[in-house]
Amino acid sequence: xxxxxxxxxxxxxxxxxxxxxxxxxxxxxxxxxxxxxxxxxxxxxxxxxxxxxxxxxxxxxxxxxxx
Amino acid sequence: xxxxxxxxxxxxxxxxxxxxxxxxxxxxxxxxxxxxxxxxxxxxxxxxxxxxxxxxxxxxxxxxxxxxxxxxxxxxxxxxxxxxxxxxxxxxxxxxxxxxxxxxxxxxxxxxxxxxxxxxxxxxxxxxxxxxxxxxxxxxxxxxxxx
Numbered sequence: 001x002x003x004x005x006x007x008x009x010x011x012x013x014x015x016x017x018x019x020x021x022x023x024x025x026x027x028x029x030x031x032x033x034x035x036x037x038x039x040x041x042x043x044x045x046x047x048x049x050x051x052x053x054x055x056x057x058x059x060x061x062x063x064x065x066x067x
Numbered sequence: 068x069x070x071x072x073x074x075x076x077x078x079x080x081x082x083x084x085x086x087x088x089x090x091x092x093x094x095x096x097x098x099x100x101x102x103x104x105x106x107x108x109x110x111x112x113x114x115x116x117x118x119x120x121x122x123x124x125x126x127x128x129x130x131x132x133x134x135x136x137x138x139x140x141x142x143x144x145x146x147x148x149x150x151x152x153x154x155x156x157x158x159x160x161x162x163x164x165x166x167x168x169x170x171x172x173x174x175x176x177x178x179x180x181x182x183x184x185x186x187x188x189x190x191x192x193x194x195x196x197x198x199x200x201x202x203x204x205x206x207x208x209x210x211x212x213x214x
Contacts, residue, residue: 001207002161003182004190005198008205009139012175014166015210017103018142027210034208051194055201 001051071113079177083118086184088150090121091157095135095145097128103167107144110168120184139163146176150183170213 002010015022015030025034033041035054045053071079094111096104114121128135128143138147138159146164149157160183168176182188188195 001190001198004188004195005201005205006161007201007203008198008207009161009163010207010209011163011165012168012172013208013210014164014169014172015212017166021208022210025208025210030211032210034210036204036206047189047191047194051190051197054207055197055205 001054070110076113076117079114080117082177082181083121083184085186086118086120086181088120088152088183088185090180090184091149091151092121092123092180093134093138093147093149094123094125095128095138095140095143095147096125097143101143104144106169107146107167110173111146114180121180140165142166148179148183172211172213175211 002008013021015027021027025032025040029042031044033050033054035041039054041050041053092111092114094107096108108125111123115123126134128140128145135141140147140163142165144165144167146168148160148162150160151157160179162179162183164172164176164179166172190198
């Protein structure tokens, strides 16, 4: 998704090396995706659902996000 | 001693042969307080021998804060992936790996290298259209573990 959009940056974070980050985002199971410190996605989802949850939720919370 | 078996090295060589664009791995490291920096360096060092199109640039997080800030990196080890689109013109893929790319993350790293290196995206046309409508910055942090 990051490669496809100039506005998106994707970080793959190895939780065991950075326990403070894992704690901050309450990571108890992986994969766990945090979008803009706002939306949480648990587990590995099918592509459509993942994109919808990542972008769709943000659009609802922040009308500035999408055109 | 190589970390990869010769069978794996050959498979990777074959996969990397399809790359059409040079890819550079910007490896952010620090001298102290980085237990996995050495492991990461060892893992990354396995890759350039498998393709002429893969190179590594090591950047010290403490000594080169500007570059770290440019790539939004404040932890080590971290890897940012850039691709060369025209001679000397390197573009950020906005893909980052924070922590050693061990276990399954190594596969993710390889896939990211192939993507930046020219492989087609696995995103559907519909999803690419949805993403084209994003106009504000989005940060996605995906937490994983090696197994």
